[in-house]
Amino acid sequence: MNYSRGRRRNAAAIVRATCHTCGDVELTIEDVQVQFCVTTAQSTYSFVCPGCSLIVNKDANDAVVQSLTSAGARLVQWTMPAELDEPKTGPRISHDDLLEFHLLLESGEWERELAYRAANGY
Ligand SMILES: [Zn+2]
Structure with a gap:
């Protein structure tokens, strides 16, 4: 990933990046977003x-973050969801559970089934 200013006056910075499928592509800096995870201090x-x-999402070291954000890329900070720290109880979800859930979603009965299960301690 690198960028340069266009030759036209007021031209946006052009970013050259790589797509896993398409190879090298060109973007404007407004097309690029930098994400910083406050929980892990990792950037992408x-x-x-x-x-x-x-x-396309890629890891970004401090130099890449500095380069992109100083050129005008939007920076978004986020944290891992608090649910990750909640204790997990009960049996693991099985393939049968997923299949049953899929069938419930297709039947349109899942809200009623969920309410029934919650009321009966499932
Ligand atoms: Zn592509």
Whole structure:
């Protein structure tokens, strides 16, 4: 990943990045977002590939973060969800549980089933 200012006056910085599928692509700095996880102190950057329209997400070291944010990339801070720290009780979810849940979603009865299970201590 590197960037340079366009030659036109007021031109946005052009970012050259690599998509896993399309290879090297060019973006404007406004197309790039930097994410900083406060919980882990890890940074990544992401963009929607102009070739395949998939989101590309890559690790970013401090130099990449500094380079992108100083060029105008949006910086988003986030934290891991608190649910990760909650104690996990009960049996693990099995493939049968997933299949049953899938069938419930298709049947449209899942809200009633969920309420029934919650009321009966499942
Ligand atoms: Zn692509």
